[in-house]
Amino acid sequence: MIVRDLNEAKNTDRHVFSNGWDSVRLLLKSDGMGFSFHITTIHAGAELPMHYKNHLECVYCVDGTGTIEDCATGEIHGIRPGVVYALDNHDKHILRCDADKPMIMACVFNPPVTGNEVHQDDGSYALEAEQA
Ligand code: 9YT
Numbered sequence: 766m767i768v769r770d771l772n773e774a775k776n777t778d779r780h781v782f783s784n785g786w787d788s789v790r791l792l793l794k795s796d797g798m799g800f801s802f803h804i805t806t807i808h809a810g811a812e813l814p815m816h817y818k819n820h821l822e823c824v825y826c827v828d829g830t831g832t833i834e835d836c837a838t839g840e841i842h843g844i845r846p847g848v849v850y851a852l853d854n855h856d857k858h859i860l861r862c863d864a865d866k867p868m869i870m871a872c873v874f875n876p877p878v879t880g881n882e883v884h885q886d887d888g889s890y891a892l893e894a895e896q897a
Contacts, residue, residue: 767796771804779880785811794877801877807831807860807868816857816888821875823851829868834859844868857888 769791774780779790785808792802807813807829814836831844836857842850844860852858862868882890 767792781880785813788872790878790880792877794879796877799875799877801874803872803874803878805870805872807862807870809862809867810864811860811862813860814858814888815860816855817852817874818855818887818889819876819892820878820890821852821855823849823873825849825871827869827871829862829866831860831862831868834861 771789771791774789774791779793781788781790786805787808788803788805790801790803792798792800794801804827805824816836826844826846826848828846829844830846832841833844833850834841836859842848844850876892878890885891
């Protein structure tokens with residue numbers, strides 16, 4: 766059994782920081798679950814274009830508000846606590862966080878991330894095999 770505490774994982778090597786977001790990877794590929802599980806904070810006012818070509822991702826909003834734009838259709842969906850979105854078609858999207866406070870998101874990735882991924886220019890994470 767694996768038991769971890771978000772507050773203890775903060776500011777360790779499980780906690781990655783990037784432009785407009787930071788993420789605590791509570792479960793990684795090395796944990797052997799077949800998926801990874803992250804608690805991601807989207808910073809207030811952030812606008813994040815993303816395209817996970819190599820991964821499926823599901824995201825549940827725990828706190829904060831914003832929108833997700835489906836780049837294929839132009840459709841914009843409200844994000845608020847209780848809303849989940851699943852990128853079942855590797856959907857290219859833009860996540861926007863309202864300016865007043867951050868969004869706290871629980872994210873699952875399949876296949877699991879290893880912990881070292883950074884966004885590539887096209888908004889994706891490389892598959893492990895593709896990484897140098
Ligand atoms: C909501 C969102 O941005 N999910 C992506 C996960 C996060 N960027 C991470 O942990 O890499």
